[in-house]
Amino acid sequence: MLYLNKRGQAKFLVTIMIVIIGFIVVFAVVRMFASKAEGTQLEMQCRASVLARAKSLVNVEVGVVKVNVHVAPLLCFxxxxxxxxxxxxxxxxxxxxxxxxxxxxxxxxxxxxxxxxxxxxxxxxxxxxxxxxxxxxxxxxxxxxxxxxxxxxxxxxxxxxxxxxxxxxxxxxxxxxxxxxxxxxxxxxxxxxxxxxxxxxxxxxxxxxxxxxxxxxxxxxxxxxxxxxxxxxxxxxxx
Known part of the structure; x- marks a missing residue:
């Protein structure tokens, strides 16, 4: 969990927005290739992405509000x-x-x-x-x-x-x-x-x-x- 002052919060949120925009592009490409997997490989890929997604979840405290930001893509089909x-x-x-x-x-x-x-x-x-x-x-x-x-x-x-x-x-x-x-x-x-x-x-x-x-x-x-x-x-x- 991150605790930031107001200026730090603003900078962090701007950074997060930039990361998310870039991430959307990367995510689309990754999912395109990930969708080619089949059977057990597809299941293992899903589990690995779930674990990565859970472990990389970013929690930002903005006053009394907590904001959740997912970084890793979900590669489940x-x-x-x-x-x-x-x-x-x-x-x-x-x-x-x-x-x-x-x-x-x-x-x-x-x-x-x-x-x-x-x-x-x-x-x-x-x-x-x-x-x-x-x-x-x-x-x-x-x-x-x-x-x-x-x-x-x-x-x-x-x-x-x-x-x-x-x-x-x-x-x-x-x-x-x-x-x-x-x-x-x-x-x-x-x-x-x-x-x-x-x-x-x-x-x-x-x-x-x-x-x-x-x-x-x-x-x-x-x-x-x-x-x-x-x-x-x-x-x-x-x-």
Whole structure:
């Protein structure tokens, strides 16, 4: 965190503006080349950029206001996946994608990775087509996550380590349908007043959603697996 007098603040903000303008040009070129990556390489690239973005976040105090300035670009891109099999195989694959999405975003350790307005900022890690004739209730998928293991650990515990995560699941997961695995990043906004809003870290989330449903309906109609839901705003898709 930087503490500056008024003259120092003005000089710093001008410098930041110049850096941002140059950064926009560099960012466009970097994203153009980064978008050529595929599969695991794309996921590793995303995680590396998330870590760089979180570690390089600059906090500037202007009076009682704190301003967040992201320096590193986010090099994450939505991937398309097709999965098929029986109900258990489909649930296993969905769980793997949820875990992978969480891993890509540094396992939920950081808030305000995506930036933007205050509230939930969401990034779709995967667009998933279920190419099988299945019908899975939310309670079935929840039970699967809480009873099935991967490397001697329950899938649910893997979703909640090293920090807790909010989880949203549609009440019904249908076959021959498209869903998205989404990472939800909580942000206090580009600027905020710490003395009023506090500095506590909020939970991020992993959501399985139907892209046909509006984000404002998720908290009303989806199955929620977390506490303290009242603190969160409807998800805003990043990009």
């Amino acid at each position: 939505t991937q398309e996946k097709t999965i098929k099999g029986n109900e258990e195989e489909v649930m296993e694959r969905l769980a793997e994608l949820m875990l992978r999405c969480k891993w890509m975003f540094a396992d939920g350790r950081y808030n305000n990775v995506l930036g933007g307005e205050s509230g939930d900022q969401c990034f779709p890690c995967y667009t998933v087509k279920i190419d099988s004739d299945v019908d899975i209730a939310a309670w079935e998928f929840n039970e699967f996550l809480r009873t099935k293991k991967k490397k001697d650990k329950l899938l649910w515990n893997l979703l909640q380590e090293p920090v807790g995560m909010r989880v949203l699941i549609p009440k019904e997961i249908k076959g021959k349908h498209i869903y998205q695995v989404i990472y939800s990043d909580f942000s206090k906004g580009r600027w905020y007043v710490p003395v009023l809003e506090g500095e506590d870290k909020e939970l991020n989330g992993i959501y399985l959603v139907d892209p046909n449903d509006m984000p404002k309906t998720w908290y009303r109609f989806y199955q929620k697996f977390f506490w303290g839901e009242g603190a969160y705003e409807p998800c805003k898709i990043w990009g």
